[in-house]
Amino acid sequence: MxxxxxxxxxxxxxxxxxxxxxxxxxxxxxxxxxxxxxxxxxxxxxxxxxxxxxxxxxxxxxxxxxxxxxxxxxxxxxxxxxxxxxxxxxxxxxxxxxxxxxxxxxxxxxxxxxxxxxxxxxxxxxxxxxxxxxxxxxxxxxxxxxxxxxxxxxxxxxxxxxxxxxxxxxxxxxxxxxxxxxxxxxxxxxxxxxxxxxxxxxxxxxxxxxxxxxxxxxxxxxxxxxxxxxxxxxxxxxxxxxxxxxxxxxxxRPGSATVPFVVAPASPGGRTPYELVAARRPTAEATKRMLLPLSHYLEARAHDPAEPPMLLASFQDARHFTPATARRYQALARDASLVTVLATELPSAPAQGVRGIALAGDDPLRGEWNVIVVGPHFAGALVARDLADTGPEEQRRFTYALTYDRDLVLDAARALLQWVVPT
CATH class of the missing domain: 3.20.20.450 (EAL domain)
Structure with a gap:
């Protein structure tokens, strides 16, 4: 020019x-x-x-x-x-x-x-x-x-x-x-x-x-x-x-178009992580107390400075992202390539290094608790839907599925990323 x-x-x-x-x-x-x-x-x-x-x-x-x-x-x-x-x-x-x-x-x-x-x-x-x-x-x-x-x-x-x-x-x-x-x-x-x-x-x-x-x-x-x-x-x-x-x-020069364009994965089409996984895996019922160890195990897999993974989580409401959880996720953010949390009334930076996405009160994702970890070789997802119990917090019941199928975990992560990346 x-x-x-x-x-x-x-x-x-x-x-x-x-x-x-x-x-x-x-x-x-x-x-x-x-x-x-x-x-x-x-x-x-x-x-x-x-x-x-x-x-x-x-x-x-x-x-x-x-x-x-x-x-x-x-x-x-x-x-x-x-x-x-x-x-x-x-x-x-x-x-x-x-x-x-x-x-x-x-x-x-x-x-x-x-x-x-x-x-x-x-x-x-x-x-x-x-x-x-x-x-x-x-x-x-x-x-x-x-x-x-x-x-x-x-x-x-x-x-x-x-x-x-x-x-x-x-x-x-x-x-x-x-x-x-x-x-x-x-x-x-x-x-x-x-x-x-x-x-x-x-x-x-x-x-x-x-x-x-x-x-x-x-x-x-x-x-x-x-x-x-x-x-x-x-x-x-x-x-x-x-x-x-x-x-x-x-x-x-005729050019041989030797650089092919690959077929990108299909869009989740507005479906939530739970909807995607539950359609392909059997679900079970458990209390929050029973699911917490599974969630913590997946979160721990995000501690890998050699091969930093991505951690995506939805917590329904900001009150579930407790100070103890915020400290844990802040520590995870030092290693992970991306740590994103979604919940209602959540600030854009709920902890140092953590990206927050605020959900609307009527958002379909508000009814789900999801923890998804994707690394170069490890992939795991816990997806759960709240059964709307009343009573003690740790006795709240969920239907849930746990998967380590990499393709399915990637689909669940893409579904959650719809709330993070504008389309």
């Missing part, structure tokens, strides 16, 4: 002038590589600010924009610049364009002057939107919402830098990426202690979902061998080419 001014004094000038450019790095099929040729299946678009300014590199550019409260606008500017460059070069539809995005920015309306380019890209380009796993720690719900928005636009989703942040492994089934990009430290340091744990979790997800593994940072033949050994079929890095303009012959 051409800037509307040649005077760049601040990052505001960069954004106002849309003064960013795009370079592209090829993504190749690893099994096609030799020293003379390789099959390119896509390109990652990388942003550069005005040359010779403090904002030429993307990291200081985005940090400065965030400091000015204009991160979302810059994100739209960068994506529009990438789309326009790809469209002008004639990138074929079968060659996938990977474009980075800040999850929070996808929830902000597109600036009007950029809207025509965005629409043109939706019609003429095959796009995979990359979202970094580091967003999980800042605002996991924004990451999940952004993934839904991308699928609604007909785009694919990639989770970037996987392995750099352990929390990504439990959130991965809910983002449901089409492409999992292995962080370069896994490619370049495969013998590192936690590499095997990350790779095993990623491969397990890819097998279940049909996702593609892409290795980043492939700079040597040794890195290529490591990537292939981890099960990656695609890769990018200096061994294949450095970032630069799209090649002059890119429009004549």
């Amino acid at each position: 051409e800037g509307r001014t040649t005077i760049i004094r601040t990052v505001d000038d960069v954004i106002d002038a849309r003064a960013v450019t795009t370079v592209f790095q090829p993504i190749v099929r690893l099994d096609s590589w030799n020293r003379r040729r390789h099959e390119v299946v896509g390109y990652e678009a990388l942003t550069r600010g005005p040359a010779g300014t403090p904002w030429e590199e993307p990291l200081p550019l985005f940090e400065a924009a965030a400091g000015r409260g204009r991160l979302a606008e810059l994100d739209w500017v960068c994506r529009a610049a990438a789309y326009r460059a790809a469209l002008d070069a004639g990138l074929p539809f079968g060659v996938t364009l990977f474009v980075n995005a800040e999850p929070a920015a996808l929830g902000v309306p597109c600036p009007p002057d950029l809207a025509p380019t965005i629409l043109d890209a939706q019609l003429r380009l095959r796009v995979v939107v990359e979202m970094t796993e580091r967003a999980i720690g800042h605002d996991p719900s924004a990451l999940l919402t952004a993934a839904e928005a991308c699928r609604g636009a007909g785009w694919g989703v990639a989770l970037d830098d996987v392995g750099a942040e352990p929390a990504s492994l439990s959130v991965m089934p809910f983002v449901h990426p089409d492409v999992v990009k292995l962080d370069q430290y896994l490619t370049q340091r495969p013998a590192r202690g936690d590499a095997a744990r990350v790779v095993n979790a990623v491969v397990a997800y890819a097998e279940r979902a049909g996702a593609v593994l892409l290795a980043e940072g492939v700079e040597t033949r040794e890195h290529l061998d490591a990537a292939l050994g981890m099960g990656a079929t695609l890769g990018q890095g200096w061994l294949f080419d450095r970032p630069g303009p799209l090649p002059p012959d890119v429009r004549t």
